Amino acid sequence: MAAAITLAADAPTLSSANTGFMLICSALVMLMTPGLAFFYGGMVRVKSTLNMLMMSFISLGIVTILWVLYGFSLAFGTDSGSLIGWNSDWVGLSNIGLTELWDGYTIPIFVFLVFQLMFAIITPALISGALADRVKFSAWALFVALWATVVYFPVAHWVWGAGGWAFELGVIDFAGGTAVHINAGAAALGVILVIGKRVGFKKDPMRPHSLPLVMLGAGLLWFGWFGFNAGSWLGNDDGVGALMFVNTQVATAAAMLAWLIYEKIRHGAFTTLGAASGAVAGLVAITPAGGAVSPLGAIAVGAIAGLLCAMAVGLKYKFGYDDSLDVVGVHLVGGIVGSLLIGFFASGKGQSEVQGLFYGGGLEQFWKQCAGVFAVLAYSLVVSAILAFLLDKTIGMRVSEDDEVAGIDQAEHAETAYDFSGAGGGAARTTAVTAPVADTASKKVDA
Numbered sequence: 001m002a003a004a005i006t007l008a009a010d011a012p013t014l015s016s017a018n019t020g021f022m023l024i025c026s027a028l029v030m031l032m033t034p035g036l037a038f039f040y041g042g043m044v045r046v047k048s049t050l051n052m053l054m055m056s057f058i059s060l061g062i063v064t065i066l067w068v069l070y071g072f073s074l075a076f077g078t079d080s081g082s083l084i085g086w087n088s089d090w091v092g093l094s095n096i097g098l099t100e101l102w103d104g105y106t107i108p109i110f111v112f113l114v115f116q117l118m119f120a121i122i123t124p125a126l127i128s129g130a131l132a133d134r135v136k137f138s139a140w141a142l143f144v145a146l147w148a149t150v151v152y153f154p155v156a157h158w159v160w161g162a163g164g165w166a167f168e169l170g171v172i173d174f175a176g177g178t179a180v181h182i183n184a185g186a187a188a189l190g191v192i193l194v195i196g197k198r199v200g201f202k203k204d205p206m207r208p209h210s211l212p213l214v215m216l217g218a219g220l221l222w223f224g225w226f227g228f229n230a231g232s233w234l235g236n237d238d239g240v241g242a243l244m245f246v247n248t249q250v251a252t253a254a255a256m257l258a259w260l261i262y263e264k265i266r267h268g269a270f271t272t273l274g275a276a277s278g279a280v281a282g283l284v285a286i287t288p289a290g291g292a293v294s295p296l297g298a299i300a301v302g303a304i305a306g307l308l309c310a311m312a313v314g315l316k317y318k319f320g321y322d323d324s325l326d327v328v329g330v331h332l333v334g335g336i337v338g339s340l341l342i343g344f345f346a347s348g349k350g351q352s353e354v355q356g357l358f359y360g361g362g363l364e365q366f367w368k369q370c371a372g373v374f375a376v377l378a379y380s381l382v383v384s385a386i387l388a389f390l391l392d393k394t395i396g397m398r399v400s401e402d403d404e405v406a407g408i409d410q411a412e413h414a415e416t417a418y419d420f421s422g423a424g425g426g427a428a429r430t431t432a433v434t435a436p437v438a439d440t441a442s443k444k445v446d447a
Contacts, residue, residue, distance in 0.1 A: 014099055015106035018235040022111045028227025029118035033060055033125050035224055039217025039276070040129045041417075042210040043325050047407030048133045049209065049417035055128035055140055062144050063121045068093050071120060072113045074153040079163025084154050103162075105234050115231060116156070123152050123180045127384075129325035130188035133198050134404050137412045139397045146387050147187065151380055155179050159372065171372030172365070174244065174351060175232035177288025177339040178376045185332025186377045188323065190385035195397045197322035199404050206324075211272045218276035222252060225283045229290055233351070240291055240351050247290035248283065251302030255282025258306030266310075274310070281309035281330050285338030291351035292342050300345060305337045336373055343369045 037056035044052045063071070070091055077087030089095035093113070102112040124144045131140070158164040159171065159179040166178070173179060200206070208214055229248045233241040259278025260270045285305030286298055293301060313329035316322065323329065343366025346356035355361030391397050398404075403411035410416060 012101055012104065012106045014101060014108065015235070015237075018106045018237070019108060019111055021236050022107050022115055022231055022234065025227035025231025026111070026115040026118055028224045029115065029122070029231070030060075030224075032118075032221055032224035032228060033057070033122045035217050035220025036122060036125055036129075037217070038213050039221060039280070040132070040325055042213030042215075042217060043129075043208040043273075044132045045206060046209045046417060047409055050409040050413050050415055051137065052128070052132055054137065054413065055131075055135075056125040058137075058141050059121050059125040059144055062141060063124065063148050064117060066145060066148055067113070067117045067120055071148065071153050072116070074149075075116065075120070075156040076113075076161050079157070079161060082163055082165035082168065083158070085157045085161050085163070102234070106237075107234060112234065115234075116160075119176060119180060119228075120148060120152055120156070123176075123184050124148055124187075126181070126184035126327060126331055127188045127191065130192050130323045130327040131195070132324035133408055134195065134398050136395075136397060136399055139391050139395055142395070143191075143387060143391055143397075146391075147384060150387070151187065151383050152179075152183065155183050155376055155379065158376070166372045166375070169371060170354070170365070170368050172292055172342050172346070172352070172354065172369065173288045173339065173372065174291035175229045175287045177284070177335045178372050181284045181287060181331040181335030182339065182373060182376050183380045185328050185330075185335060186380035187384035188327040189321065189332065190381040190383075191388040191397075192321055192323055194385050194388040194392060197320075198324065199401055201322045202317065208273060214276050215272055218279055222279055222283065225252075225287075229287060233291065243350055244290040246295055247293060247298035248286055250295050251286035251290065251298040251305075252279050252282035254299045254302030255279065255285065255306030255309075258303040259310045262307055262310040277313070277326070277330060278306045278310065281305050281334045284309075284331055284334030285341070288335070288339045289342045289345065292346040292354065292356075293350065294345075294347045297345035297347060301338055301341050304341065305334050308337055309334050332377070336377075339369050339373045340366065343367070 033056055037053045040056065041049050041052045073087045073090040074085055077085035077090060079085055096109050098108065100109050101107065102109050124147055128140070156179050158166045159173050161167060225248055226245055230241045230245040233244065235241065256275055256278035259274050259281060263274040264270050282302040282305055285301050289301050290298060309330050312333040313326040315329065342356060343363060344356045344358050346354050346361065346365060347359055348355040354365050356365055357363055388397060399408055399411055
């Protein structure tokens, strides 16, 4: 009886503080998807602005419904073969008690599932930046539904689900370096290899049409990322979430500075686009690592990621793949860098006692990180390319060349982002609005 009493006393009870904290974090992560829409929307040409916004916003609708119907069950249900989960009681979220706790934590299942939902929403939205200007909106919407089902939900189970093979192996991914960023970056590469380049790639100017919009989006992403990262500890009782919060700020600052320094040396100027891109690269890289490294380690992770991502965005010109807004260069490369550096900089004083090479732990954790990184990369790359190929051969993935040149906003949405007709109009004004005056995130580098 005494033992039973002890066990009952040790059982977690609902914490209103942690529950409120996690609901706020969930709202912050939700804000990141509109922030991403602005970030991407400012980087494309005027004629593609609305389409870019919509490619992010549609994920809020599609993935939410799929998550309720079966996504949460697939990602976090009872493990089957270390590859996928399932819990029939969670289908439709109809058999979950209001105060039923997530196993081992002090927050309700409903709070955990809505927090994870926001991750599921933004991950396919990240892919959209690579496909700017040229994809049918209906094909994109179907791709999001299929990709979430056969790629994101299983990978989330591998990495975070109890029984998932990467989770059991000990791969460290605090908030989504593999499940979110490598997953999305590899998918982006797979799709663009199938659908091909934009009309005028490497010939026409494709500069960002609104850098203030880019900076607004980057600011919203940075703000929301505190919920994305610090919330991933699912509570605020032992200081690990606070460490992650600090490291998120520190690494992002270091990455932004590293990108700008590289840019000045390589191209002769400190650009606002470089500042925004560097910040996002730092956010990506610290996402898997921030709970395992010290603040000094976070500076190293951020600086290395900022430098390598700044270098990587020019690879598309060398290898000829048209990654419109550098999803591969920032999210894939940044996710790989942040995930692998855990094997060197894990201090053993954060989320676990695991130590990296520089703290006396040898290379054991590094090899575990390699397994997680390259398995997710290969799976997402191959399956995403297959999905894109099947859609392209059935309903078609791309708009017509004429629609692409004239403007995908008008062709797919019957709207334009800016209407100056009430400000004096005229043919010259119309030309200025519809001309292809901007796009892309690699912009400044390596033509």
